Amino acid sequence: MTSKETLEADPRTTAARTTGARAQAADPLVQIRRVRKSYGAHQVLRDVSLAVPAGTVTVLLGPSGSGKSTLLRCVNHLETIDGGRIIVDDDLIGYRRSGERNHEMTPRQIAQQRRHIGMVFQKFNLFPHMTALENIMEAPVGVGGKSRAQAKARALELLDRVGLADFAQHFPAQLSGGQQQRVAIARALAMEPKLMLFDEPTSALDPELVGDVLDVMRELARDGMTMIVVTHEIGFARNVADQVVFMDGGVVVEAGPPEEVLGNPQRQRTRNFLESVK
Incomplete structure (x- = not known):
């Protein structure tokens, strides 16, 4: 069987084509326009532009x-940008526009924007003195203004939903790394975000x-959650992503549906990277 026939026969390829078509049809929830970011003389992001359609999964791949x-952290203004703009659901993130200049918002205004953007980090960042249940309740009560009864039920x-119904009263130290990460996902979902960001959510876990963590993320994707995921999990990108973006040197080298970027990359740098992570 030829490589083309193999791709045609693979149901994952068919699914990728379907989700790729959905990505093209949907309006962008996230618009990243010519974003620049430097640390001193080191330019980390160089005029990066990217659109993430609503209800789709975008996977960012690339070497360390x-x-x-950095791009992911700029989306919820954990990192400031030096130029360009990031728009989520028609809101300019972190700034107000005046003429041709961006003026940074107040911390309170930025916090309000972040309420709609969930983020899951490499490290779980759970409060060690709180149970799994209390970790998830904390933000809806303290920031979202929900009653404790409402927050507890949710x-x-x-x-x-993340497969931990029997672990509500466990403290983080009593949970495995994978369980802690699933609690962290639940905690992010508790604020009912429009967008979920995942920064290498499995990199700190034992193989x-x-x-279990990827299964939860797949379920979110099936439910139509808009997600941007930084990962080295090529299988996840192939099976779940609507759009794969390969970055190197602070630029987008190649972007498109997974069957194109992963199955038939056009750039030699992309091919070299994929060979290195097999």
Whole structure:
């Protein structure tokens, strides 16, 4: 069987074509326009532009230092940008526009924007003195203004959703890394975000724990959550992503549906990277 016939026969390829078509049809929830970011003399992002359609999954791939995690952190203004703009659901993130200049918002205004953007980090960042249930309830009560009864009911739903219904009263130290990361996902979902950001969510896990976290992310994708994911999990990108973006040296080298970028990359740099992570 030829390589083309193999791709035609692979149901994952068919799924990727379907999701790729969906990505092209949907309006962008996230618009990244000519974003620049430097640390001193080192330019990390160089005029990066990218659109993420609503209800789709975009996976950012690339070697360490390529700028993908920095770009992700710029989307919710954990990192400031030096130029360009980032728009989420028609809101300019972190700034107000005056003429041709961006003026940074107040911390309170930025916090309001972040309420709609969930983020899951490499490290789980759970409060060690709180149970899994309390970790998930904290932001809806303290920031979202929900009653404790409302927050508890929602937190229990989310724990069930991530497969941890029986672990509500466990403290982080009593949970495995994979379980902690699933609690972190539930915590981010508790604020009912429009967008979920994942910064290498499985990189700190033992290999046998990765699958459970990826399964939760796959379920979110099936439910239509808009997601931007920085990962080295090529299988996840191939099977779940609507759009794969390969970055290197602070620029987007290649972007498109997974069957194109992963199955038939046009740039030699992309091919070299994919060979190195097989």
